[in-house]
Amino acid sequence: MHATGPNPNDIHPNPQIKQVRFIKNTLTRSNIIAGDFSYYDDPDESVSFESRVTHHYEFIGDKLMIGKFCAIARGTEFIMNGANHRMGSVTTYPFNIMGGGWELATPELADLPYKGDTVIGNDVWIGQNATIMPGVTIGDGAIIAANATVTKDVPAYHIAGGNPARILRQRFDDELIALLLELKWWDWSPEKITAHLEALCSSDLEQIRALAGRS
Template sequence: MYIESYGPTRIDSLSPEPTLHDPVHITESNLGRWTDVRSYARVSESTLDDYSYLMERVQLDYTSVGKFVSVASDARLGPTNHPITRPTAHHFSYRAAMYDLGSDDETVFEWRSDHPVTIGHDVWIGHGATILPGVEIGNGAVIAAGSVVTDDVSPYTVVAGVPASVIRRRFAPEIAARIESTEWWHWSHETLSERIAAFRDLEMFLDMYAPSD
């Protein structure tokens, strides 16, 4: 028996309006233009900026995602911590109302929101990766599948492991700086269309839009 294990067939086109593949659960969040959110994703008090996408079963909590970010399935960004200094780590102590034990403790939710995850532009987050609260990921970084990221990641750095550590850089520092200096992620849709060929050839891109001088 054949089982489709990687989600539904990819769609052929998106639109400036966010594309949502039901069922998804989105609360108190903002989605940018040309964004794509696949089925069973959960987005809570987060931002997904232009052209970024979330594959199946991704969860965002208190997370700001930049433009052109690729998030593979089953990734978790900003998983909510439990207050382990209390007599119990169970959430009945702060979600008391659902157990008919009194009112909720809003200070816990405020504490969580004070430790957001920040994802730069053009970041690739691999399948099943976890990025812990308070972590900042720089532009152009790559998070390998299955990684658990506990510390900030520098721009254009590739990290992997548990806890994640640097395994290499995407580009030499000078090349990375030239690419980052263009801030191409802020170019208009029309400009991206006009310059699409350069995004398929690093040397062309550097020569045309990020000369070394």
């Protein structure tokens, strides 16, 4: 059998596990971008990934960008910049959206806090019920613990957890992290990934060195 992994253009990579869906193939919004093989896991098939990306309005211009091979657990929420209220005025109350003449108090976009795009790297695992706040960047290979609220950037190959989330530890030593970031295995062809699954599923520095041509 010639194994090359699942079809990245399918919705369900494994037809027997319907709760796992590749994100890229379910998107309808142009302001959400996801790479191959990144998935969302939710047992309720009626829940779309896009419903987990809230306060996301095209006129604001922010994007959610997710790399390849990310694993995103059920209950994760990405809060985008449209959730922000004016903070420099006496009240933060959004009178303008209530109507009845209060729309005269509509703020300029420049008056609202804006944190930019939310960027999730490659091979990121986000645990159940995590919340990702606007403008956060989560580096390649990072892990976000269940129930975490991420308000600040998380470096590559670090683990973050808590509310607000803080860095708990590095996953690997500096040398292995540097090699993995150089290797960028997520950009390999499915055939090459398949051929090197043993090394990718280990933490053996010598195997990683060999893959990077450093042995």
